[in-house]
Amino acid sequence: MxxxxxxxxxxxxxHVLHGPEGSGGWRQLLYVIYVLALLAGLYGFTTVRGLVxxxxxxWRAQGLVGPIEVGSAVLLVVVLVLGHLAGRRRGPVTxxxxxxxxxxxxxxxxxxxxxxxxxxxxxxxxxxxxxxGGVLGAALWGGGAAGPAxxxxxxxxxxxxxxxxxxxxxxxxxxxDPAVERRSSGAAVAVALRPQVAxxxxxxxxxxxxxxxxxxxxxxxxxxxxxxxxxxxxxxVRRGRSLRLRSRxxxxxxxxxxxxxxxxxxxxxxxxxxxxxxxxxxxxxxxAGWSAPVAGLVVGVLLAQLGGGLWCEGLRLLGDTxxxxxxxxxxxxxxxxxxxxxxxxxxxxxxxxxxxxxxxxAGGSLLGAALVVLVLALTTTAAQWVAAFRVGPPTLTLVxxxxxxxxxxxxxxxxxxGVLVGTLxxxxxxxxxxxxxxxxxxxxxxxxxxxxxAHRD
Amino acid sequence: MVSRMTGTRVEVVDAAKELxxxxxxxxxSMVAEPGTCVVLRGPNGAGKTTLLRLVxxxxxxxxxxxxxxxxxxxxxxxxxxxxxxxxxxxxxxYRDLTLVDHLTLVDATWGRDPDxxxxxxxxxxxxxxxxxxxxxxxxxxxxxxxxxxxxxxxxxxxxxLLLLDEPEQRLDDDRRVLLATRxxxxxxxxxxxxxxxxxxxxxxxxxxxxxxVTSEAG
Numbered sequence: 001m002x003x004x005x006x007x008x009x010x011x012x013x014x015h016v017l018h019g020p021e022g023s024g025g026w027r028q029l030l031y032v033i034y035v036l037a038l039l040a041g042l043y044g045f046t047t048v049r050g051l052v053x054x055x056x057x058x059w060r061a062q063g064l065v066g067p068i069e070v071g072s073a074v075l076l077v078v079v080l081v082l083g084h085l086a087g088r089r090r091g092p093v094t095x096x097x098x099x100x101x102x103x104x105x106x107x108x109x110x111x112x113x114x115x116x117x118x119x120x121x122x123x124x125x126x127x128x129x130x131x132x133g134g135v136l137g138a139a140l141w142g143g144g145a146a147g148p149a150x151x152x153x154x155x156x157x158x159x160x161x162x163x164x165x166x167x168x169x170x171x172x173x174x175x176x177d178p179a180v181e182r183r184s185s186g187a188a189v190a191v192a193l194r195p196q197v198a199x200x201x202x203x204x205x206x207x208x209x210x211x212x213x214x215x216x217x218x219x220x221x222x223x224x225x226x227x228x229x230x231x232x233x234x235x236x237v238r239r240g241r242s243l244r245l246r247s248r249x250x251x252x253x254x255x256x257x258x259x260x261x262x263x264x265x266x267x268x269x270x271x272x273x274x275x276x277x278x279x280x281x282x283x284x285x286x287x288a289g290w291s292a293p294v295a296g297l298v299v300g301v302l303l304a305q306l307g308g309g310l311w312c313e314g315l316r317l318l319g320d321t322x323x324x325x326x327x328x329x330x331x332x333x334x335x336x337x338x339x340x341x342x343x344x345x346x347x348x349x350x351x352x353x354x355x356x357x358x359x360x361x362a363g364g365s366l367l368g369a370a371l372v373v374l375v376l377a378l379t380t381t382a383a384q385w386v387a388a389f390r391v392g393p394p395t396l397t398l399v400x401x402x403x404x405x406x407x408x409x410x411x412x413x414x415x416x417x418g419v420l421v422g423t424l425x426x427x428x429x430x431x432x433x434x435x436x437x438x439x440x441x442x443x444x445x446x447x448x449x450x451x452x453x454a455h456r457d
Numbered sequence: 458m459v460s461r462m463t464g465t466r467v468e469v470v471d472a473a474k475e476l477x478x479x480x481x482x483x484x485x486s487m488v489a490e491p492g493t494c495v496v497l498r499g500p501n502g503a504g505k506t507t508l509l510r511l512v513x514x515x516x517x518x519x520x521x522x523x524x525x526x527x528x529x530x531x532x533x534x535x536x537x538x539x540x541x542x543x544x545x546x547x548x549x550x551y552r553d554l555t556l557v558d559h560l561t562l563v564d565a566t567w568g569r570d571p572d573x574x575x576x577x578x579x580x581x582x583x584x585x586x587x588x589x590x591x592x593x594x595x596x597x598x599x600x601x602x603x604x605x606x607x608x609x610x611x612x613x614x615x616x617x618l619l620l621l622d623e624p625e626q627r628l629d630d631d632r633r634v635l636l637a638t639r640x641x642x643x644x645x646x647x648x649x650x651x652x653x654x655x656x657x658x659x660x661x662x663x664x665x666x667x668x669x670v671t672s673e674a675g
Contacts, residue, residue: 227549236596237553245558247574253565261553317551325513325543327614329567331535453533 006108013103025120033127040135048136051295052143076161078274083165084185087172089233092121093202094214100207114199114207118170122195125166126159133158167192173210179203224393224410227320240264250330254338258314262342268310273350275307276376280354284372287426288362294427301376301422305415308347308380312388314339315381319388322451332452336389340381347377375425378437383418385444389451390414417443464491464649465540465618467512471521474507482507484521487668491617494640494650496660499670505653506545508670509620512651513543525618542616544624548607550595556582556606557591563614581613584639586632601627612639619643621652625659637662 014022059065095104095117104113137154140146171192174180180188180201192198213232220228240263247253262269283300318332318339328335351373359369393410421440425433467489474482482504489495497505510516511523514530514537523530531537550559560578569577582588585605590598598606604627611619625633633656640650640663654660660667 231552234552237594238597241555241592241594245554245561247561247565247569247571249571250566250568253562257551257554257558257562260558261551264553313553317549321549324549325515325541325545325620326532326538327542327548327563327610329539329563329614335566 003109003112006112009106009108010103010112013108017099017103023116025116029120029124032124033131036128037131040131044132044135045139045142048139049142052139052145056143056145080165080168084168084172084189087169087174088176089235090213090217091173091176091210092166092169093117093173093199093207094211095207097208097211097215100204100211104207105204109200110202111196111199114202118195118199121169122163122166125162125169127162129158129160129162129165130155131158133161167195170195170198173206174198174201177202177206179206221411222407224407226316226387230316237264239266251334251338251341254314254335255341258339258342261313262311265313268313269346272307272310272346275303275310276347276350277307277354279303279305279307280351280372280376281358282354283376283426284355284358284364284369285362287368287372288359288364297427298419298423301379301426302415302419304347304351304376305380305383305418305422307350308343308377309384309387309415311343311346312339312381312384314342315384315388319390319451322389323454332448336385336448340385343381343384344377347380348373351376371429372426375433375437376422379418379422379425379440382437382440382444383414383421386417386440386447387414389444389447391451391454463617464493464644464647465525466491466527467495467618467649467651468524468527469508469512469521470523472508472511472518472523473520474504474511474516475519482511483671483673485668485670486521489618489649489651489666491649492644492647493665494644494652494663496664496667497651497653497670498655498660498667500672503670503672505670506622509543509545509622509651509653512618513537513541513545513620515543515545539615540617541620542611542614542618543620544607544611545620545622547603548610550610552594552596555592555594556587556609559595559606559610560613563610567615577613581609584612585609586635601629601632604628605632608636608639612643617648619648619650619652621650621654623653623655625654625656633659634662 018024059068093114095114099113099117104110106113133154133156134151135154136158137146137151140150140154141148168189171185171188174191175185175188180191180203191201217229217232220226220232240260243260243263245253245257245260248256279300279302281300282296283304286294286297286300315336318335321327322332352369355369355372356366359365359372390410393407417440421436424436467487469485469487471484471486472482473480473484485504485508487495487497487508497508499505507516511518512525512530514523514525514532514534517531525537525540528534528536530541532541551562554562557578560581561574564574564577564581565571579588579591582591585608587602587605587609590602590606595603595606608624611621624636628636637659640652644650644665650663652663654663
């Protein structure tokens with residue numbers, strides 16, 4: 001069939017499925033970009049410019065500009081790699097299942113049938129990158145840290161970075177597709193750089209899997225089902241099959257279970273270390289008396305919380321089993337405490353690696369470093385109790401007007417709580433710290449008690 | 458091997474369940490003596506699963522009583538949790554553990570002797586013919602294999618009362634015969650078993666008593 005014939009058939013199919021108005025995907029994307037640009041211009045630009053004006057001279061005087069640039073570059077690489085890995089589970093090309101079954105499966109050129117499904121996310125990423133890059137560049141210019149060319153460089157660089165992220169995301173989908181013969185990431189990136197070739201290479205089975213997973217992920221997010229979301233988002237575990245769990249008594253075996261799980265998913269360990277070590281270092285640096293902003297402490301605590309959370313799989317799995325008939329012996333309290341040993345232990349070790357050298361170099365005391373390490377380890381684990389043992393989202397999340405922000409808040413609030421308590425405790429050691437830690441501990445315990453009986457009507 | 462334990466006496470007196478005006482179970486009575494198997498039979502929607510959940514203390518009756526050895530069934534009570542093993546739908550398993558790891562974990566948390574754990578675990582998997590799959594992760598099993606693993610897992614934890622909801626589902630004819638054999642063995646060891654079952658052959662081979670659960674007002 002000729003290209004014109006394919007296009008004609010495609011237009012017919014779109015008309016049948018969506019009517020004369022079309023799917024509305026491009027209109028929705030434009031609206032999202034408009035809102036993003038508006039918010040970035042109003043709040044992002046003002047905030048970043050303020051930071052540059054206030055902190056820029058001090059940081060330049062202390063020679064911190066170079067390390068910050070290196071850190072930003074590393075962060076960018078990490079985001080690109082994560083984008084590629086995410087594509088292996090849920091790629092950018094995920095049209096609706098009926099479209100796959102009835103249109104993509106037809107003889108029409110797959111480059112055409114999947115064109116919009118690829119161009120929408122690619123355009124979104126490019127535009128988003130351009131907005132973010134433009135705001136950063138303009139803020140650097142407006143704050144007096146760079147010339148006007150920085151704004152243009154920001155727009156172009158952001159656009160290129162966004163498009164690169166989209167291509168790497170597509171490469172992840174290509175490499176995971178069972179119909180694609182070349183399976184190395186390098187080869188997949190080479191294919192993804194020519195999207196028309198990449199779209200033709202995608203097979204029906206892979207497209208169905210990614211599309212169905214996309215729907216289930218969305219459903220899990222909307223339903224507030226962390227277990228379903230983790231099962232969909234995470235790759236199935238296949239590593240370390242020959243490793244065996246050994247019986248060592250109740251609590252020690254539970255701890256050994258968590259260690260075994262970590263050995264089978266080493267990315268969790270590496271990812272946690274990559275966040276907790278710099279996070280605790282940043283928090284310690286912020287407290288050591290340098291001219292660090294409060295934001296440094298907040299970001300440090302946030303990184304430590306995110307990293308420590310990766311080590312709490314045992315707690316999350318316990319949360320999954322609550323409400324089902326018990327298979328394991330012992331009380332859920334003992335079980336939860338046993339599952340807390342690994343994240344606390346790792347957080348203390350990794351936190352010490354990050355916080356102690358920074359504190360000593362800054363002239364602080366070992367006691368101060370120990371305080372940072374302990375507070376971060378305890379608040380992270382307590383916040384993970386709240387996250388792992390929370391019951392479903394409130395019914396208000398079903399209300400169209402208030403639902404989406406409430407749902408976002410419901411998902412994020414254990415993390416926000418951990419960051420708030422961790423920051424307060426470190427910034428105001430004394431009665432405030434004791435009160436904040438005590439309240440968090442009580443809330444964590446209460447969450448477990450509630451979850452243990454939440455299935456009863 | 459499962460150690461010999463005295464089974465739990467189950468007594469259900471006019472137990473009923475309503476939820477937001479919907480009748481899930483009409484008033485039903487039954488008794489299961491220790492070491493016997495009671496099969497619940499009835500059409501879909503009659504309330505068999507609800508009755509099993511009431512017996513397991515997973516939910517409370519709207520009317521009537523459910524007692525285990527004379528005490529109210531309530532899974533918040535450690536005594537109920539210690540007594541009852543239940544397969545009511547798929548149990549939550551660990552995505553990062555193999556089959557053999559699952560049984561090892563169960564064994565350890567019930568305080569059994571670590572030195573003889575491996576032997577018990579192999580026996581526990583072999584009981585339902587899944588010992589050849591010991592090093593697989595649960596997501597690598599077929600639907601039938603997964604169900605056999607769930608049965609092995611439920612059988613493995615110490616219990617004086619076993620609750621099973623249609624355990625014959627997804628099993629081939631040979632495995633159904635195996636299931637009935639294992640039920641009789643377990644009853645012979647003293648465990649009480651209450652299960653919902655639609656298979657007449659399994660019911661005939663396993664049941665000491667059949668209780669009809671009906672959705673019709675009596």
